[in-house]
Structures are given as C-alpha cells and as structure tokens.
Amino acid sequence: MNFYDRWVLPWLTDLCMRNKEARRYRELMIPLASGRVLEVGFGSGLNLPFYSAGVRHLFALEPSPELRKMAGRRINGTRFTVEFLDRSADEIPLDRASVDTVVTTWTLCTIPDAARALQEMKRVLKPGGVLLFVEHGLAPEPGVQAWQHRLNPLWNRIGGGCNLDRQIADLIVQSGFRFGELKTEYVKGLKPMSFTYSGWASP
Numbered sequence: 001m002n003f004y005d006r007w008v009l010p011w012l013t014d015l016c017m018r019n020k021e022a023r024r025y026r027e028l029m030i031p032l033a034s035g036r037v038l039e040v041g042f043g044s045g046l047n048l049p050f051y052s053a054g055v056r057h058l059f060a061l062e063p064s065p066e067l068r069k070m071a072g073r074r075i076n077g078t079r080f081t082v083e084f085l086d087r088s089a090d091e092i093p094l095d096r097a098s099v100d101t102v103v104t105t106w107t108l109c110t111i112p113d114a115a116r117a118l119q120e121m122k123r124v125l126k127p128g129g130v131l132l133f134v135e136h137g138l139a140p141e142p143g144v145q146a147w148q149h150r151l152n153p154l155w156n157r158i159g160g161g162c163n164l165d166r167q168i169a170d171l172i173v174q175s176g177f178r179f180g181e182l183k184t185e186y187v188k189g190l191k192p193m194s195f196t197y198s199g200w201a202s203p
C-alpha cells in the first residue's frame with residue numbers, strides 16, 4: 001500500500017464525509033436501524049451518533065486499520081456494544097440470517113465487487129430484515145453520465161477505488177432485494193459526484 005492510500009486517504013475520507021449534506025442523510029436514515037446491526041464500510045464512525053436506543057449490538061465492518069483507529073475514538077459513550085470486523089464486505093464473517101439491519105452509506109461505490117457484497121448482506125439479514133442505504137452513483141441524464149464515465153478513472157485513483165458511475169438501484173435489485181423506499185436526487189455539489197440514492201430494501 002502506498003503512502004497516499006495508507007495515510008492521506010483515511011484522513012481525507014474522514015474530512016470529506018463530515019459535510020452538511022451527508023449529515024442530513026445520516027440524521028434521516030441511521031435512526032431507522034434496530035436490533036443487531038451490521039454497518040458495512042464503517043469508515044471513521046460518522047454514523048455512530050445517529051443510532052437509536054433500539055440498537056442492541058453493532059458490527060462495524062471496516063477493512064482500513066487507520067479508519068478503524070479513528071472510529072475507535074468515537075465509540076466512547078455509546079449505549080450498545082460495537083464489534084469491529086476487519087474484513088472486506090465480500091466475505092462477511094457472520095452467520096446466515098443473524099442481523100436485523102444492514103447499513104451502508106457511501107460505500108457501494110468503493111467495494112470492488114459490490115454485487116457479491118450485496119449478496120453477502122442479503123445472506124446475513126434475517127427474513128424481514130432491512131438494508132438501509134445512502135449512496136452516490138450513476139445519474140439519469142446521458143450528459144452527466146458521459147462526464148461520470150470520463151472522470152471515473154482519475155476519480156477512482158484519487159478516491160481509493162471510489163466509482164462515480166455505478167447504477168446503485170440496479171445493483172441492489174439484481175442482488176435479490178426489493179425496495180421498500182427508494183429516493184434519488186442531486187445533492188449540493190458537482191453533478192457527476194452528487195447523484196444520490198437513498199432508502200431501504202428487504203431480501
């Protein structure tokens with residue numbers, strides 16, 4: 001791993017993800033999680049303050065040791081146990097049908113095999129469990145899409161593998177989920193980076 005990926009990227013991730021728009025989504029979506037929760041791509045733990053008293057145990061899956069370290073500093077005072085999982089989302093080390101909620105925020109863009117990761121999320125969810133998601137991805141307009149495809153190779157390199165042009169809704173449905181709610185909109189910012197999918201889906 002090079003210097004940029006090891007030291008700069010985790011710091012940059014924490015900084016960029018602490019923005020107002022992201023906070024607005026966190027406030028809306030994260031309180032919906034309950035019971036045994038798995039958060040995939042826990043990052044620096046920015047969702048932590050928004051979990052409700054309905055959470056009993058949180059599995060925080062995060063492959064980056066630096067981000068896990070930053071997240072560790074945010075755990076003090078949580079009312080539930082946080083258990084770190086040092087793994088990639090394409091092999092979730094949890095039993096089938098063992099969690100009530102899976103949370104993913106701005107992570108499906110980066111996981112190399114997002115379809116496989118979603119199948120893993122589906123495997124670990126209990127029947128009737130819920131996937132909560134907030135993700136950026138492919139925009140509907142061909143003009144914006146063209147820019148997303150054009151910028152993607154460079155963006156991918158500076159963003160630690162982040163992709164601008166994944167069709168998040170298709171990925172979720174093709175992995176065997178059904179939407180309970182799906183909202184799409186541009187948030188504040190440049191159009192190629194800001195088309196956002198949010199909502200919940202069930203296996």
Ligand SMILES: C[S@@+](CC[C@H](N)C(=O)[O-])C[C@H]1O[C@@H](n2cnc3c(N)ncnc32)[C@H](O)[C@@H]1O
Nearest residue numbers: 017041042043046064088089105106107110111
């Ligand atoms: C843009 S950050 C989002 C962090 C956090 N979810 C948030 O809302 O602030 C993307 C996250 O995906 C994680 N990630 C990258 N590859 C992954 C993989 N294969 N499995 C799980 N998480 C991964 C990164 O380490 C990083 O924490």
